[in-house]
Amino acid sequence: MNKKSWDIIGLMSGTSLDGLDIVYVKFYSDKDSYEFKIINCDTIPYSLHWEKTLRNAFNFSEEELDGLNIKYGIYLGESVQNFISKHSISKIDFIASHGHTIFHKPEEGYTLQIGDGQKISDVTGLKVICDFRTQDVEFGGQGAPLVPIGDKLLFSNFKYCLNLGGFANISFEKKGERIAFDICPVNIVLNYYSKMLGFQFDEGGKMAKKGKIDQNLLEELNCISFYKAPTPKSLGFEFVKDSIFPILNKYHIKNEDILRTFVAHVVFQISECLDNKLDSSLLITGGGAFNSFLIEELKSVTKNTIVIPDTNTINYKEALIFAFLGLLRDENKVNCLSSVTGAEKDHSSGRIFTKQV
Known part of the structure; x- marks a missing residue:
């Protein structure tokens, strides 16, 4: 045929x-x-x-x-x-x-x-x-998210498909059904604070790596109610404007410390979505896949095998799907x-x- x-x-x-x-x-x-x-x-x-x-x-x-x-x-x-x-x-x-x-x-x-x-x-x-x-x-x-049908039919050899764009979203099979949801903001926040430091983005997470985690800020971010809400759930800029920025604006700390703390927040929220008892494959795409500091931090908290594909797949997976x-x-x-x-x-x-x- x-x-x-x-x-x-x-x-x-x-x-x-x-x-x-x-x-x-x-x-x-x-x-x-x-x-x-x-x-x-x-x-x-x-x-x-x-x-x-x-x-x-x-x-x-x-x-x-x-x-x-x-x-x-x-x-x-x-x-x-x-x-x-x-x-x-x-x-x-x-x-x-x-x-x-x-x-x-x-x-x-x-x-x-x-x-x-x-x-x-x-x-x-x-x-x-x-x-x-x-x-x-x-x-x-x-x-939203709409990409999971592509994950299911084009990238089925991976246990998890994680995209790190403006927001992090994840897709996987559970009890014979495709489950997917937005996890948390990523580049939409990291880029905002990078621009305050004179850069379009934090290349390789170098600026975040120089910062220190503010534990109070991290705890407050992780307590946002969205993260405990059941699926299905999705995020838009409204969430960042109404829930994230008001918290960040309360803390008068260096932008590098905000970047470092927010990376810790992203890593924690992603790790909460993974089954760390299994040595499963985790495909990561989107601009955040180039943030080597974020990826290394994620590797430190998961047993999943992290796969970073070729550059075209990283950059264009969403347009492809x-x-x-x-x-x-x-x-x-x-x-x-x-x-x-x-x-x-x-x-x-x-x-x-x-x-x-």
Whole structure:
């Protein structure tokens, strides 16, 4: 039997605002078994204008957000066009776009990822699949995390799949079901305090390593109620703004000490999610995988075998999996798992756009 194949461009913009990830992937399928190969990938750093706009969009009015949705969709389309030209890509089945999250409050019944799919399609002339979270929230789910279906079908040889991006999230099988949830903030906080020290991020965790743990701060962070809440559960910038920063702002200590304490907080919260009685494999991706100090601290508290994959998988796993979510949606197959999000049922989510004549 001949394998089916697809050529897809995936787009991902994370809460850490380090740029737009674009990946061109070829997927192969034999029945319900999938393989992939990353052909090309780039991260397009945001200009100061876009970084400031996306960071402040949380405070925009509805009318301003509508305008931003359109402008950002055009930006995404133009970025894809430049990517296609740069890599001389000729065969594309469609684009799958996560968009950029502005609001995420599933407990109040809404989530918003901007990046108008129609505009992306109009600019590129290609089919676009996007808005993967809204339907899940309408079905009573968290709308997140969505990556676990990719973990299940593309990375099944690992016991745990841990992503260290703006937030840490984890995915694993438990009693025949895929379980996944957001653990805690990571780079969205670490980058914020690194910038106060004049750096975009804490390379290798060097600044955190120089700091000292403030035990009172660490204890207060670890007592936040979210961490004891049952799954399914997910996080957005609102959590950092309402629950993390107010605590950190109470402590008048060096930024290096805040970084060191927050790394300890992240490591503790991750370790609480792992079964340390088993020598199981733990795949780590996302920008935090390059934070060697954080990784060494995590190694010191777990018996799990930590696997750091190749650079492209570290950097582009989320964009890769959103391309895969688009594939599943295009095939009308399940791409949102109720065991993960808490929705009333498994379903196939994502809106489909084609260029308007």
